Amino acid sequence: MSTLEIGGISLALEGPEDWLVPLDAAWATWNGPEPGMPVQLLPDATLPAPAGPYFEARPRFADGVCYLEAPGFAGVIALAEGKAALRAHPAATASDLSYFVRTVMALAAFEQGTLLVHGAGIVHHDVAYVLYGLSGSGKSTAATLSTGQPVLNDDLLLLRPATPGWEVHATPFGRRRHPEVTAAPLRALLRLVQAPQDALEAISSAQALAELVANSPVVNADVARAPLLLQRWQTVLQEIPAYRLHFRKANTFWEVIDAHFG
Amino acid sequence: MLTLDSRVQPAPGVVVRESGDELVVVAPAQGKYLVLNRTGAAVFRHINGETPLRDIAGALSQDFQAPVDRVQADVLHLAAQLLERGMIVLTEG
Numbered sequence: 001m002s003t004l005e006i007g008g009i010s011l012a013l014e015g016p017e018d019w020l021v022p023l024d025a026a027w028a029t030w031n032g033p034e035p036g037m038p039v040q041l042l043p044d045a046t047l048p049a050p051a052g053p054y055f056e057a058r059p060r061f062a063d064g065v066c067y068l069e070a071p072g073f074a075g076v077i078a079l080a081e082g083k084a085a086l087r088a089h090p091a092a093t094a095s096d097l098s099y100f101v102r103t104v105m106a107l108a109a110f111e112q113g114t115l116l117v118h119g120a121g122i123v124h125h126d127v128a129y130v131l132y133g134l135s136g137s138g139k140s141t142a143a144t145l146s147t148g149q150p151v152l153n154d155d156l157l158l159l160r161p162a163t164p165g166w167e168v169h170a171t172p173f174g175r176r177r178h179p180e181v182t183a184a185p186l187r188a189l190l191r192l193v194q195a196p197q198d199a200l201e202a203i204s205s206a207q208a209l210a211e212l213v214a215n216s217p218v219v220n221a222d223v224a225r226a227p228l229l230l231q232r233w234q235t236v237l238q239e240i241p242a243y244r245l246h247f248r249k250a251n252t253f254w255e256v257i258d259a260h261f262g
Numbered sequence: 263m264l265t266l267d268s269r270v271q272p273a274p275g276v277v278v279r280e281s282g283d284e285l286v287v288v289a290p291a292q293g294k295y296l297v298l299n300r301t302g303a304a305v306f307r308h309i310n311g312e313t314p315l316r317d318i319a320g321a322l323s324q325d326f327q328a329p330v331d332r333v334q335a336d337v338l339h340l341a342a343q344l345l346e347r348g349m350i351v352l353t354e355g
Binding site (some may be wrong): 204205206207209210211213214220221222223226227230231234 | 274275277279281282284285286288290291293295296297
């Protein structure tokens with residue numbers, strides 16, 4: 001068994017050694033003291049061979065239970081029962097298994113009052129800016145351009161309530177820079193828009209709310225969790241400013257951020 | 263086909279949230295999100311599966327003191343957008 005802890009949310013991974021070893025290696029610095037919720041990874045040769053990567057599977061929800069199914073994979077996440085299990089064809093890759101664990105983490109994090117968001121978390125003057133947006137919005141580009149600054153992650157972050165405000169925690173589900181920095185207070189939420197000129201655009205709280213919900217993986221597909229998801233993001237937006245950040249492919253966008261936020 | 267005589271209702275599973283003057287409409291199953299301004303929010307609040315779009319437009323025309331033919335066009339346009347995104351459905355019968 002190995003553990004994965006992100007921002008205080010712990011999972012205990014159980015499965016055959018040849019599946020756990022690569023995950024342990026990838027997440028070596030993410031072992032927490034608490035065992036957390038068990039996540040079973042079960043080889044099942046009776047399943048058909050995978051037809052593609054597991055991340056193409058989309059979660060389906062019924063009665064609070066999440067099903068993540070694709071040829072070669074049968075994942076069930078029942079948080080109310082404290083259980084998550086993936087039956088997978090033996091040909092499953094570490095990337096496939098990681099996708100299931102990431103899905104469990106998204107739901108477990110939400111259950112415990114936190115939020116996962118598709119965003120690049122960049123620490124600048126000791127506070128974190130979350131540059132968010134779906135695939136292709138420029139998260140990795142913006143992180144790469146932020147030379148020398150700690151990157152908590154360039155794709156997926158965990159937000160946790162703090163006193164005051166919220167804090168951003170690193171996750172292992174993407175690229176990082178300066179991994180010794182694992183969390184920072186959240187200063188602003190910036191929706192990335194690639195543009196010819198750098199600029200901050202004010203947006204309404206409703207627009208920010210809709211865009212943040214759209215960038216909340218897994219949970220935003222569940223009808224039953226949607227009201228609480230909206231409510232939680234609205235709580236975040238009561239304390240944290242949100243803007244659209246128009247940026248060109250240069251690190252000059254930090255000048256715009258500095259001019260506004262100091 | 264959507265007409266002023268159509269009656270529509272929020273699609274099952276659609277969730278809304280007020281935010282300032284605006285309304286966020288989320289259709290989790292479709293992965294669709296829409297922000298409605300004050301006028302759009304007013305239209306959505308009238309959508310109940312029983313009131314024809316013509317009557318919704320009539321009520322809003324009075325509320326906003328706007329020409330009824332223009333409000334009818336706006337209501338029909340918004341309803342078409344919501345229908346296309348799976349956020350409302352036509353009421354049977």
